[in-house]
Amino acid sequence: MASNHSFDIVSEIDFQEVDNAINQAIKEIHQRYDLKDSLTEIDVNKKDKLLTINTKDDYSRKQSLDIIQSKFIKRGISIKALKYEEPEPAANGRLKQKIVLQSGISKDNAKLITKLIKDSKLKVNAQIQDEQIRVQASKIDDLQDVMKLVKEADYDFPAQFTNFK
DSSP states (O other): OOEEEEEEEEOOOHHHHHHHHHEEEEEEEEHTTTTTTOOOEEEEEETEEEEEEESEEEEEEEHHHHHHHHHHHHOOOOOGGEEOOOEEOOOGEEEEEEEEEOOSEEEEEEHHHHHHHHHHHOOOOEETTTTEEEESSSSSHHHHHHHHHHHHHHSSSEEEEEEOO
């Protein structure tokens, strides 16, 4: 099969946009009448791809999460990138919650996608490379069918298509 067309399936987050979204969320939380005494803090750790919310109680935690999600959506960041851990007690009777920012396609998720593509019987070649998948085909139409297939599969992580050649 002569592969003269290809693209990559990736799962990427623009951390500059994450920063912007979190800054806007903090501003809104601190201005909201029902949240301003919650002393909510949101820490962004880019290295570990982690958000940590520290707040007064469960109400403040839930409201803060809603605000974060709406800011992410406004900035074009998929909220599927947010993987929530269980809330845990923090100092002084407060609540803490960690949210993992999913970036890169895990091995398990890559296997899910490549299996979907293989089972589709489309004339394409899908190869896992690090945290992304390279899809090659001789016909552009086949590549577009793969994109449609992956979009419709509606995984619980964001997938984007890059390097279309």
